[in-house]
Amino acid sequence: MTIASPFSFRHWTVGAKLASCASLLVGSLFIIFTLALTYSAGKQVDSLAVSEMNEQAAGVADMIEMVNTSLNTEVDSYTRLFTNFLPSDFALDSSGDAHIGSLAVPVLKAGGKALNLDTSIPDDFLQRTGAVSTIFVRAGNDFVRVTTSLKKQDGTRAMGTVLDPTSPAYGNVMAGKSFSGLATLFGKRYITKYQPVIDSAGQVIGILFVGVDITKQYGDIREKILSKHIGSDGHMFVLSSAAGPQLGSYLVHASDEGKKPDWPANVFEQMMRSNNGQVSYQNATGNEQFMVYTTIPSWHWMVVVSTDRDSLTAEVHKTRDMFLIIGMIALLAFVLLFLGLARRLVSRPLVDAVSLAERFANGDLLARSEHQRVDEIGSLMSALNGIGQGLEKIVGEVRQVSSQVLHDTENLAADSAQITRQIATQASSLEQTSASIEQLTSTVQNNAHNASQATLLVQKTATAVKDGASAVSNSVASMGAIKQSSQHISDITTLIETIAFQTNILALNAAVEAARAGEQGRGFAVVASEVRALAQRSSSAVKEIEALIADSLQKVEEGHQGAEKTQQKMRDILESIEGVETLMKDIDTASHEQSIGISQVNIAIMQIGKATQENATLVEHSQHTADALSNQGRHLSEVVSVFKISE
Incomplete structure (x- = not known):
């Protein structure tokens, strides 16, 4: 048989049980409420964070669009001005090629004037507007810079360099269309416009290029982007959405510009399917990395706001943990207070009630509880007092009855003994009478x-x-x-x-x-x-x-x-x-x-003798019964004498 531990719940006092149950209930409700509040707050914070991320991405996109619109307007104006610097008629000189560097390219003329290696026009334009300009001449399927104010990283003019055939401008120009957009040329970023030069036959024979250096604006935009933070871990960066080897690489990033993200390839493929949206993946730490993105087609930028999803609710969890700690302290205080009240209002009165009942059980029926309570405990104590009074009355009556029973049974036993003796005498007399009758019968x-x-x-x-x-x-x-x-x-x-x-x-x-x-x-x-x-x-x-x-x-x-x-x-x-x-x-x-x-x-x-013998047997049995009743009455008197009652 298993023996219950003295520390088991069954051995606890009523106050401790009430305190533990109430504490468990309150603690459970508090934890459930806190977790529900945390979950709700987490959802709200998550929703607000997502909304904020969308707003920040949209805000940056709007800002870039505004800058782009402003710069494009400026570039358009500069392009018209640059066009005005040149004669309107453009043609290729078929008499021979000119050498620019190691390249032999056709000579482009405007109004009969050769433009190859004539840097006065772009320099004058740079001096007047601050914008760089370039004249490309078509050589086969390439466009070669034959005159330009654009300089390479070493400070020399970018004469004889070729337009990247993978750039967005190349396709537009080859189709006879202008292209405006952001471009990085020799380490600098420009808002550019590429305008095709078409001869009288409708063939694209060259390109007029005007670019506004936006290094300062770009730096401001970059700082603006890098300064954006969401939660404790969220940040903003820009990916390239332009076709080519740079597709998907960082354009704006705090440390990895020019590199590609280390997330799964399908993530970027999913992002490329729409201009804006949300996407998530599991990062290297096993947490969910959540991203909101929007695309700026004019710059071929994809502005991305990324954060560890857990960081969004970090403050909520921190607040939750603080509430839980405060709640546990409050719960402990509640337990101590409730336990004290329970001991005072429940356990101690119940101990008094148990003590009173034990005194009753030990025979002290004069014991009483003095109380002034009118609640259930008071009713219990009053009921116990009533039980004591009732038991005292009953035991008193039982004691009287037992005394009377003892007296009567002793008298009955004595009478039975006397009757037994008389029956024995009568039986002896009957035997003598029977003998005399037998003798008389013989005589008669x-x-x-x-x-x-x-x-x-x-x-x-x-x-x-x-x-x-x-x-x-x-x-x-x-x-x-x-x-x-x-x-x-x-x-x-x-x-x-x-x-x-x-x-x-x-x-x-x-x-x-x-x-x-x-x-x-x-x-x-x-x-x-x-x-x-x-x-x-x-x-x-x-x-x-x-x-x-x-x-x-x-x-x-x-x-x-x-x-x-x-x-x-x-x-x-x-x-x-x-x-x-x-x-x-x-x-x-x-x-x-x-x-x-x-x-x-x-x-x-x-017959009298037989009846006398039967009477003797019955009287003997009655005597035994009377003796047993006498012993039981004596035992009953001894039992009830244990109880203390008022005389």
């Missing part, structure tokens, strides 16, 4: 058997008496036998008297035991009472029989005194014997009933 069965035998004897006696009554005449002879029979009857009556006495005693004992048995022995008591009554009657009857037998013996002895009197007595004896027979039958019936009743009493006592 014997009594019933003896009563049956006595009944038979009485019946026999009655038969004998009847026989004696019928044979009174033989009474004297039979007196001895009668005496013996009477003696036998006396013994039997003695036995019956003994049985009746024992039956009376047993019935008395049975009545006592039935009284002890209570409600369940009530029926048996009635039976015992009836048996006793029968025993008493049996005893009385026996006594009467004894008296009768005694009287019979006397009568036997006095039998000789009169048979008639004996016969009468025999009748009395017969009647008495019949009564005795009836009594013996009653005794026999009562003995049987007594036996049945005692059996029922025995069954009832057995």
Whole structure:
């Protein structure tokens, strides 16, 4: 199982969690807002920079166009003036060629005057206007300077030099058209005009050239161009758009004039497809190099404003970084302030609430929180106070109830123990009663058997008496036998008297035991009472029989005194014997009933014993339950005694 680090988020305080979440939210919003603002500002700055680059390129182009227009006007004026310096008719002298340097060229004449090597005209024109001039003569497909005020870098006149056939002017002149434009001649830049000289046959036989030195203007324009900056890395330069070997090379650049850019070739090809536009490529550092360009056709210039695109938003990013630093400082201050407030307003009250709850958990229900807050924390503390009050009330009631339960369960356990002892005593008594009943049952069965035998004897006696009554005449002879029979009857009556006495005693004992048995022995008591009554009657009857037998013996002895009197007595004896027979039958019936009743009493006592045993089991279980309840009540009292409550 993985154990959480104590520095994990779960172990932080609520204040720290709130501060961290709020700080994360505020910081995220701030970063998102800053990045969105940076992105928007970057887009705006980029758009403004592109607009500014276009404006600067267009401004330079407009400036050059203005300069070009002004200079072209001036050159046109000088060209007309130079033309006026010369006769109007031009022709080639076919009589022979003139040598200029190492070249043999035709002689060009104007108004019959040869112009070759005549420097007075261009010098005079230079002196008058300050503009250089040249007269070219056509020699085949070349145009050779035959007179000029234009000088080479070494200061000598550019006599005998040839017009570059790749220059824009060459094509125009060959087509019989004038050409005006910028040209670099022997290290100097001029605004030039090349005007073809056409003879009477309409053939181009030469060129009149006028050029205004724009070294100063060019220098100003160059400085103006090089002074342009966009952002921290942007700059302006000029590329040549003129056909020829110089196509695409730097014309104006801080350090690489005459060289070609080191960017991919397709970039310049893309730029050449339109007069103005935007293009970008990946420079050597891997950044995007962005360029805005516009073309000046009259000068064959392509004015380019170039910058590293990242430099356009460098200030924005710098400002963004500054805002982020300030924001982080502000966020840190916010975190500290929020954390302090959270600790004061949330964490500390929650710690108090936890402490209060722990005191409740430790049993101190008298603990309370003193506060005056009415917010959610205040409601929580009030609720905890309410919980403490409620628990104090409940524990107080539980303590009272547990004390009462303990007292009642102890009483119940004591009562159960007492009942157990009483049931044990009752069970012992029932066992003794059951034994007595068994003995009584045996005795009653014997009594019933003896009563049956006595009944038979009485019946026999009655038969004998009847026989004696019928044979009174033989009474004297039979007196001895009668005496013996009477003696036998006396013994039997003695036995019956003994049985009746024992039956009376047993019935008395049975009545006592039935009284002890209570409600369940009530029926048996009635039976015992009836048996006793029968025993008493049996005893009385026996006594009467004894008296009768005694009287019979006397009568036997006095039998000789009169048979008639004996016969009468025999009748009395017969009647008495019949009564005795009836009594013996009653005794026999009562003995049987007594036996049945005692059996029922025995069954009832057995049932009472079984019920007593079941009651003993139940009472024992109740005692165990009462003991368990007593122990639980005692434990409950010990548990609730831990809590501190007001008495």
